[in-house]
Amino acid sequence: MFVYLWVLFGLFALHEDIVLRQHGIRFVFHGFALVNALVLAKVMLVAEDLKLGHRFQARPLIYQIVLEAFILATLFIAVHILEHTIGGLIAGETLAASVPSIGGGGMQGLFCVALILFVALIPFFGFRHISRELGPGRIKAMLFGRRESAAQAKPPV
Known part of the structure; x- marks a missing residue:
């Protein structure tokens, strides 16, 4: 992570x-x-x-991947706002001055940053859930293990 x-x-x-x-x-x-x-x-x-986002375990995997990316993107922005607000209040700023402007400020900036975070987190959760479904070490072996040539590969049983 x-x-x-x-x-x-x-x-x-x-x-x-x-x-x-x-x-x-x-x-x-x-x-x-x-x-x-x-x-x-x-x-x-x-x-x-x-276990945020685990409600959709019975559904196709894409639902859980997208939901977890959305939840984490939202949570990241909330933590960022909270972190800066508390830091500003400790430094003696007013509440209004402590709240950070995200993405240049305004709803459009906030939406852009949230969308970027959401899309950037999809591969992380996709890799993680697909790896879990395939079993321990399977994706790692597929990505980083030695590959056989087509002539050496064993036919599927």
């Missing part, structure tokens, strides 16, 4: 760096990717322990 989130947030920081450089701004703090990945991986573990 942590590594996936760290790569994801690192790519977001890299994108932000590119956009700011286009406007002549040469500063982006990349350390937030590491810290946010640690915090939000913990949020993912707590959500997993609470």
Whole structure:
């Protein structure tokens, strides 16, 4: 979880760096990717322990994958807002000044960030659930194991 989130947030920081450089701004703090990945991986573990999104286990796998991606994207944004609001209040800011603007502010920015997070989490949950369905180590062996040529492969039984 942590590594996936760290790569994801690192790519977001890299994108932000590119956009700011286009406007002549040469500063982006990349350390937030590491810290946010640690915090939000913990949020993912707590959500997993609470079994959020496990209602759809009897349905096709895509329902559970999409639902968990949606729940976690929503939860990530809520935790981000809560984290910044508490930090601002501790620093002596007013409640209104403590609430962060997400995606440039407004509902459109919030929706864009939520959509990006949602789509970015689908492969994580897809890989995870498909791996669980195939059995321990099967996907890892398929992706990282040695492949046989078509002539050497055994015919299916």
